Amino acid sequence: MKSKATFLGTIEDVNGASVRILLSNESLSGLVYVDGQGYRIGQIGTFIKIPIGFTLLYGIISQVGASSVPENRIDQQPYGNRWMTVQLVGEGSANGNFQRGISQYPTIGDEAHLVSERDLTKIYGKVTDVNYIKIGNIASSESIPALLDIDKLITRHSTIVGSTGSGKSNTVTALLKAINSNNYPKAKIILIDPHSEYHTALEDFSKVYSLDGVNKLKIPYWCLSYNELALILFDKKQSIDSPQDLRIQQEILKQKITISQDLKSGSIPENQITVNSPIPFDLKQIWYDLYIETFATVNTKGDFDTIAYKRDGQGVELKGNKETLELPEFIPPGTGGSSPFIFTTNKLLSSYLNKLRGKLLDNRVDFIFDPEDFDGVTKDLDDLLNEWVNHDKPITILDLGGVPFDTMDLAVGLISRLTFETMFWGRFRVKLIFMGTTKKALII
Ligand SMILES: Nc1ncnc2c1ncn2[C@@H]1O[C@H](COP(=O)(O)OP(=O)(O)OP(=O)(O)O)[C@@H](O)[C@H]1O
Ligand SMILES: [Mg+2]
Numbered sequence: 001m002k003s004k005a006t007f008l009g010t011i012e013d014v015n016g017a018s019v020r021i022l023l024s025n026e027s028l029s030g031l032v033y034v035d036g037q038g039y040r041i042g043q044i045g046t047f048i049k050i051p052i053g054f055t056l057l058y059g060i061i062s063q064v065g066a067s068s069v070p071e072n073r074i075d076q077q078p079y080g081n082r083w084m085t086v087q088l089v090g091e092g093s094a095n096g097n098f099q100r101g102i103s104q105y106p107t108i109g110d111e112a113h114l115v116s117e118r119d120l121t122k123i124y125g126k127v128t129d130v131n132y133i134k135i136g137n138i139a140s141s142e143s144i145p146a147l148l149d150i151d152k153l154i155t156r157h158s159t160i161v162g163s164t165g166s167g168k169s170n171t172v173t174a175l176l177k178a179i180n181s182n183n184y185p186k187a188k189i190i191l192i193d194p195h196s197e198y199h200t201a202l203e204d205f206s207k208v209y210s211l212d213g214v215n216k217l218k219i220p221y222w223c224l225s226y227n228e229l230a231l232i233l234f235d236k237k238q239s240i241d242s243p244q245d246l247r248i249q250q251e252i253l254k255q256k257i258t259i260s261q262d263l264k265s266g267s268i269p270e271n272q273i274t275v276n277s278p279i280p281f282d283l284k285q286i287w288y289d290l291y292i293e294t295f296a297t298v299n300t301k302g303d304f305d306t307i308a309y310k311r312d313g314q315g316v317e318l319k320g321n322k323e324t325l326e327l328p329e330f331i332p333p334g335t336g337g338s339s340p341f342i343f344t345t346n347k348l349l350s351s352y353l354n355k356l357r358g359k360l361l362d363n364r365v366d367f368i369f370d371p372e373d374f375d376g377v378t379k380d381l382d383d384l385l386n387e388w389v390n391h392d393k394p395i396t397i398l399d400l401g402g403v404p405f406d407t408m409d410l411a412v413g414l415i416s417r418l419t420f421e422t423m424f425w426g427r428f429r430v431k432l433i434f435m436g437t438t439k440k441a442l443i444i
Contacts, residue, residue: 006113008041008048011106012083019059021048021112023082039114042084046140047115047123050106054093057106058115058123059086086112090123098123120144133178135171150179173201180205180394189395190388190419192412196401207391210399211367217398219414220371223278223381226252228414232368232407233359234352244352248286255281264380280376283369287356288322294349297330297340308340325357364404368411385422 013020023042040046042064050057063085069077088105092098115123125132125147132147160168179187191198191206199208209217221229226249230236236245256279260268263279273279292307299306309317310329320328333342360369373379388396403411 004113006116008112008114009083011050011108011110011112014105014107017059017088017102017105018062019050019086019088019106019112021084021086023084025077025079039116041114043140047120048086048112049115049119050088050110050112052104052106052110055104056092056119057088057102057104058090058092058098059088061085062087092122096122117141117143125149133175135174135178148175148178150184169197173198176202176395177205185394187394188389190415191395191397192400192415193397194400194403194408194412196399198397199399202395202397205393206395206397207393208397208399209388210397211364211402213399216372217367217400218371218374218384219368219411219418220280220374220381220384221283221368222280222371222376223418224368224410224414225276228410232365232410234355244349247290247349248352249275251286251290252281255285259376263376264378265376265382278381280371280374283356284322284325284360287325287353287360288320288328290349291320291353291357292328294344294347294353295330296328296343297333298343299339299341301339301341302343304343307343325360362404364402365407367403368407381418381422385419388419 007024009021009023011019012022042061044061044064046061048059048061050059061084064083066080066082069081088102090098090100091102091104120138120141121144124138124144131149131151133150134145134147136146138144138146160171162168176189176191179189191202193199196210198206207215209215211217224232226245227236227239230245230248234244236242241249253273253275256273256275256277257270259281260270260273260279268277268279293304296304297308298304299308308331309319310331311317318329320326331340333340359365362369374381374384388398398415400408400411
């Protein structure tokens, strides 16, 4: 086989899947012609093959180098000792298909050969293969299409990695366009876009939900678990509940039980409801009630009904406003045992109430804390998913541009969970492909 034009050199070192090849004098020019096609030898990232009996091992060049030789060997190696390191990646039979993984290893003296375009089509597959989508061409061999097995892609998790500017976002776009321009007219894809970068590229294929666009992105806070909610609201990082947490949980549960009989999707038995059930409740109401409970002064000792509100110039009580989060104002307590009296001396909740009001006022997180008509009675979670998935475009972009950094992970997690759980529990009713991106990775 040594006489073949594809011969590159012989194996001189094998270290696991890493193989070192000593280049032969014949492959010195750096350029070899096979079937009229020119190939550059030793290009990082290109394939080589090592025939072992009826099997061909395939490897990718990861390093090339040269070193000098002793003077008495200059005749045999006039251009020095030239070598390359190759990582073995898969194998195939002379006529069969390529498979990832290595079941046998080469040994010293085995031959290494150049991989021609004909071999490469075995590795990369053919356009005619069913279930393959074409996302472009192989950079090192432009005549070969870059194909992906769509079945494998969507039934496993995949990640696209690369250094900054290497083309990850572009690959995601090409991938999504390819899925849609092939035979998958019913494919539904949800793309979580943390940096608002996909609108333009996928304009014709997508409907966009964003914080400030035509279609508003809403992820109701009431489908968060208590710990997730408390992480955003109170920066709660530990799982142990403080007395403040327990008090707030008590109010949440009370409200969930009350509303559970009026839900659009049917009533839920009380004994199945926990503080973490995705049932609506009114955070503003909780803030308002607990604020009054904590700070009110009362005209009759221990009586929460006779709150001593301050009055404005017209004599109207300054009761504050739950919706606008305007604070109620109370007459300061009297001195020497005279009314009004402080309703409670327990001010444990003060800091929690302050933080809660701050978050409810922060319009960057309105998409979570202002769910509008997603109140469980007018619209429930199935309506939300229905809006996301049921439209005439194949892709739904959930644009998280503008979401504060500390809420981003949670928003992505919540969307993923909501989508996955809906897909799981409704798997006999709806079929959708789930896809999400983070800064540097695409998870499918
Ligand atoms: N296949 C390609 N051919 C030519 N140019 C490309 C290709 N893919 C990407 N580019 C160009 O490279 C640049 C960076 O691409 P892209 O934004 O996709 O990279 P990225 O890996 O997502 O970067 P970042 O890490 O910053 O998000 C863009 O200008 C893009 O047009
Ligand atoms: Mg990018």
